[in-house]
Amino acid sequence: MPVMTSIIEKLNDYLVEKPKPLIGAETIQFLLLREILDYTVLRTEETRELNSVNTPLSESDRATVVKRVAFLGSKQKAAESRQMEYLLRSAAAAAGKSTPSGKNGDGCYLKDNLCLQCPRCGLYGGTALGEGANIKHRIEYSSAFSLLPFDQISEEITFNAVDELSQTTGQALGSRNVVKPASLFPSIVTLKAVTREELILVMKTLLASKSYGAESRTGGDCRNTLVGIVAGWEEIITPLELTLELYDKKDNLNPADLKSFLEEKYKALAGNPDRLMVLSPSDADALVRECAETPLDRNFLDKAYNDIAEYRKAQGD
Ligand SMILES: [Zn+2]
Numbered sequence: 001m002p003v004m005t006s007i008i009e010k011l012n013d014y015l016v017e018k019p020k021p022l023i024g025a026e027t028i029q030f031l032l033l034r035e036i037l038d039y040t041v042l043r044t045e046e047t048r049e050l051n052s053v054n055t056p057l058s059e060s061d062r063a064t065v066v067k068r069v070a071f072l073g074s075k076q077k078a079a080e081s082r083q084m085e086y087l088l089r090s091a092a093a094a095a096g097k098s099t100p101s102g103k104n105g106d107g108c109y110l111k112d113n114l115c116l117q118c119p120r121c122g123l124y125g126g127t128a129l130g131e132g133a134n135i136k137h138r139i140e141y142s143s144a145f146s147l148l149p150f151d152q153i154s155e156e157i158t159f160n161a162v163d164e165l166s167q168t169t170g171q172a173l174g175s176r177n178v179v180k181p182a183s184l185f186p187s188i189v190t191l192k193a194v195t196r197e198e199l200i201l202v203m204k205t206l207l208a209s210k211s212y213g214a215e216s217r218t219g220g221d222c223r224n225t226l227v228g229i230v231a232g233w234e235e236i237i238t239p240l241e242l243t244l245e246l247y248d249k250k251d252n253l254n255p256a257d258l259k260s261f262l263e264e265k266y267k268a269l270a271g272n273p274d275r276l277m278v279l280s281p282s283d284a285d286a287l288v289r290e291c292a293e294t295p296l297d298r299n300f301l302d303k304a305y306n307d308i309a310e311y312r313k314a315q316g317d
Contacts (some may be wrong), residue, residue: 007287009198010279015232016193019122019311021080023138023193027235031228031242031258032206033143034071034185038221039157039178040212041072050177052150055240058247067150068243071185073141075212077124083209084120084201090247091296103129120310123198133315138194139202144187145243146179146252153183178219186242192234197304203291218303226288227256229279233272236262255281
C-alpha cells in the first residue's frame with residue numbers, strides 16, 4: 001500500500017503542536033497574488049481618491065518614483081476574518097458540533113460578540129470585554145501595493161441618473177476612481193507559531209475569500225493565488241519588496257524565480273539564514289491542494305477548538 005505523504009510535514013519545524021500565549025519565532029509566509037476581478041474602490045474614508053502611495057518603480061530601478069494603489073492590510077484582514085467565521089460556522093453545523101458564543105449568545109461574530117474560544121479568535125486575536133485575558137493575534141497582514149503604477153490600473157467612473165420613463169440621462173451624480181479588473185496586488189499573509197490545523201484553515205480561507213472592498217454592495221471581487229511559501233525564524237520579505245521584485249519579472253513571471261531571489265538575496269538579509277526554507281513551486285502547489293482537500297470534519301474541528309480551550313486555560317481564565 002502506498003504511504004500517503006503530507007507536504008505540510010515539510011513545514012513541521014515552523015509549526016507548533018499546540019497554540020500557546022507565549023510564542024516562539026516560528027514564521028510561515030504565504031506569498032499571494034490578489035487579482036481584482038471587478039471595478040473596485042480601494043479607499044478608507046469618504047474621499048473620492050483611491051489609497052495611493054509613492055514607491056520606487058522596481059528593485060532594479062529604485063531611482064524612478066511612481067504612484068501605486070495600496071490595498072490596506074486592515075481591509076484584507078477584515079474580509080478574511082469574516083470568511084473564516086463563515087467557514088467555521090458551516091463546518092460546525094455540518095459536523096453537528098456546538099460551538100462557543102460571545103456575550104450576546106448566537107455564536108461568535110464581529111465585531112462586538114467575539115467568543116474568544118474558537119479557532120478564528122485564537123488566530124486573529126480579540127479583546128476581552130471585562131476581566132478576561134485578551135488573545136494576541138498570530139496572523140499578520142500588511143498593505144499590498146499594486147504590481148503596476150496607479151495610472152495603468154485606475155479609471156475614473158462617472159455616475160449618471162437615468163430617468164426610467166424618458167430614458168434620458170440626467171446630470172452626473174459624481175465620479176470616483178476605481179481599480180480596473182485584472183489588476184494584481186502581490187501580498188503576504190504571515191503566520192506566527194501556528195498549528196497544522198490553523199495553517200489549513202488560513203489556506204482554505206484565502207482560497208475561499210472572493211469579496212473585498214469598503215463599498216461591499218458593488219465591486220470588490222478578487223481571487224487569491226498562492227505563488228510561494230517561505231518559512232523561517234523571522235519575516236523574510238515584505239509586500240512592498242515583493243511588488244518591486246515581481247515588477248522586474250512581470251513580463252515573464254516564473255515561480256522558480258521567486259524561490260531563487262528569496263534563497264539568494266533575502267537569505268543574505270535574514271538574521272537567521274540557517275533557518276530559512278523556501279518551498280519549491282511544485283511543493284507549494286501540492287500544499288495548496290492538500291489544504292483544500294483536507295475536510296473540516298468533526299476530528300479536525302475538535303482538535304482546533306480544543307487547542308483554543310487549552311490556550312485559554314493556560315492564560316488562567
Ligand atoms: Zn470566536
